[in-house]
Amino acid sequence: METTDTKTHLLDVAEHLFAEHGIDATSLRKITSRANVNLAAVHYHFGSKEGLVQAIFARRLDPLNADRLRRLNASETAAGDTPPPVEDLVEAFIDPALKRLRKRESKHFMKLMGRIYSDPSEMHEVIHTRFLEVGRRFITAFGRALPHLPHEELVSRFKFLVGAMVMVLVDPLSRENAPPTLAETHCDLITKETPLNHFVTFLSAGMRAPCSVPASPKIQDEGVPS
Amino acid sequence: METTDTKTHLLDVAEHLFAEHGIDATSLRKITSRANVNLAAVHYHFGSKEGLVQAIFARRLDPLNADRLRRLNASETAAGDTPPPVEDLVEAFIDPALKRLRKRESKHFMKLMGRIYSDPSEMHEVIHTRFLEVGRRFITAFGRALPHLPHEELVSRFKFLVGAMVMVLVDPLSRENAPPTLAETHCDLITKETPLNHFVTFLSAGMRAPCSVPASPKIQDEGVPS
DNA sequence: GTCTATAGTCAGATAGAC
DNA sequence: GTCTATCTGACTATAGAC
Numbered sequence: 001m002e003t004t005d006t007k008t009h010l011l012d013v014a015e016h017l018f019a020e021h022g023i024d025a026t027s028l029r030k031i032t033s034r035a036n037v038n039l040a041a042v043h044y045h046f047g048s049k050e051g052l053v054q055a056i057f058a059r060r061l062d063p064l065n066a067d068r069l070r071r072l073n074a075s076e077t078a079a080g081d082t083p084p085p086v087e088d089l090v091e092a093f094i095d096p097a098l099k100r101l102r103k104r105e106s107k108h109f110m111k112l113m114g115r116i117y118s119d120p121s122e123m124h125e126v127i128h129t130r131f132l133e134v135g136r137r138f139i140t141a142f143g144r145a146l147p148h149l150p151h152e153e154l155v156s157r158f159k160f161l162v163g164a165m166v167m168v169l170v171d172p173l174s175r176e177n178a179p180p181t182l183a184e185t186h187c188d189l190i191t192k193e194t195p196l197n198h199f200v201t202f203l204s205a206g207m208r209a210p211c212s213v214p215a216s217p218k219i220q221d222e223g224v225p226s
Numbered sequence: 227m228e229t230t231d232t233k234t235h236l237l238d239v240a241e242h243l244f245a246e247h248g249i250d251a252t253s254l255r256k257i258t259s260r261a262n263v264n265l266a267a268v269h270y271h272f273g274s275k276e277g278l279v280q281a282i283f284a285r286r287l288d289p290l291n292a293d294r295l296r297r298l299n300a301s302e303t304a305a306g307d308t309p310p311p312v313e314d315l316v317e318a319f320i321d322p323a324l325k326r327l328r329k330r331e332s333k334h335f336m337k338l339m340g341r342i343y344s345d346p347s348e349m350h351e352v353i354h355t356r357f358l359e360v361g362r363r364f365i366t367a368f369g370r371a372l373p374h375l376p377h378e379e380l381v382s383r384f385k386f387l388v389g390a391m392v393m394v395l396v397d398p399l400s401r402e403n404a405p406p407t408l409a410e411t412h413c414d415l416i417t418k419e420t421p422l423n424h425f426v427t428f429l430s431a432g433m434r435a436p437c438s439v440p441a442s443p444k445i446q447d448e449g450v451p452s
Numbered sequence: 453g454t455c456t457a458t459a460g461t462c463a464g465a466t467a468g469a470c
Numbered sequence: 471g472t473c474t475a476t477c478t479g480a481c482t483a484t485a486g487a488c
Contacts, residue, residue: 160390167389197438209431
């Protein structure tokens with residue numbers, strides 16, 4: 001009990017602090033002093049700060065992605081030979097993340113997770129590797145559900161979908177007793193929690209939209225309306 | 227010429243490095259050595275590293291937001307008494323950012339800009355303040371164009387819109403000679419540039435979607451399909 | 453305005469006693 | 471496994487010569 005406790009306690013505390021202040025801005029000293037363990041404990045258990053970071057991601061990321069793939073598979077078998085409806089695909093991708101955002105246990109991690117998408121730090125590669133399969137599977141599934149859509153536009157739309165999710169992950173729990181995050185200052189009313197159906201409605205409609213026409217087809221070429 | 231040159235040269239170099247490696251990870255030493263100026267120059271011209279960061283944002287952010295508001299106003303006067311179509315609002319918000327992403331001049335800044343949305347760093351407040359008016363104006367405009375939409379759902383959708391934009395800002399130019407960013411590994415084909423009409427089509431369709439119905443209206447209450 | 457030199461701080465990491 | 475004590479390096483910032 002005692003050794004495991006220190007280790008997971010360090011994971012919990014570090015996860016929380018990383019989510020609140022960022023990885024770079026969180027020193028091992030802050031982590032270990034808040035966890036009431038010795039500074040050297042991090043190096044004993046994880047080898048380095050980087051090792052700690054990777055352990056944090058390993059602990060949460062695999063179950064999250066497994067959950068997404070499980071639900072994707074469920075939709076596909078339920079739909080039989082036809083591709084599953086776009087709504088189900090959106091839900092299979094978003095809901096596992098949203099569920100965890102509500103759970104006290106992985107709340108902070110999901111915020112950290114969202115931040116990683118736009119982080120230039122070096123441990124990106126590990127995260128990317130873990131995400132690669134999921135991304136591919138969902139792009140393929142969306143492509144089957146929307147066969148008329150050119151691949152390039154499909155990829156754009158998947159990026160938009162991921163972006164929408166990330167913005168919500170990063171936003172809502174904000175730093176405790178801190179100025180509101182950007183998306184919150186945008187609005188007069190702070191929405192506490194973005195419900196799944198908001199995602200499904202918005203993103204499914206966007207996914208289902210007809211293909212874009214190129215901006216300048218031939219006529220209306222840079223023409224100024226008079 | 228000589229003093230202005232050093233100052234703007236520092237702004238340019240710092241902007242580039244911040245975008246590539248992040249603000250925290252970029253030391254004044256790296257900036258000044260790449261700019262071929264002395265370490266003390268930053269403190270002479272900007273007082274501190276924070277001063278440098280703020281100068282970078284001040285230089286680019288105000289024109290960007292002014293551009294967005296100008297185009298919003300243009301759409302509104304063109305539409306007369308009726309609210310402008312959703313497509314125009316999306317374009318007024320997205321295109322100024324997208325245009326700058328293509329321009330060599332502010333390319334790096336736009337990536338940095340995108341990253342700020344999910345950054346927990348302290349100079350957030352300044353950015354928020356500069357963005358506040360734009361966010362409010364666009365939410366109001368979208369609300370007028372979509373009067374049937376409850377405010378909460380409107381806010382969710384605006385968050386999704388911002389998220390889609392940020393994901394594209396952060397992604398495409400990636401770090402030079404570095405592993406591809408997350409959105410790129412998602413797909414088999416790396417799209418070089420997300421065109422405006424992909425945004426407009428996707429986001430307008432999402433914005434125009436009918437209101438979401440609450441997940442559990444009364445029936446189907448946690449019911450497991452058998 | 454620009455430079456050198458350095459003060460002062462804090463970071464991640466490690467050796468070795470217990 | 472845990473701790474104290476310490477090393478080494480990097481950082482921001484400043485004082486003062488030119």
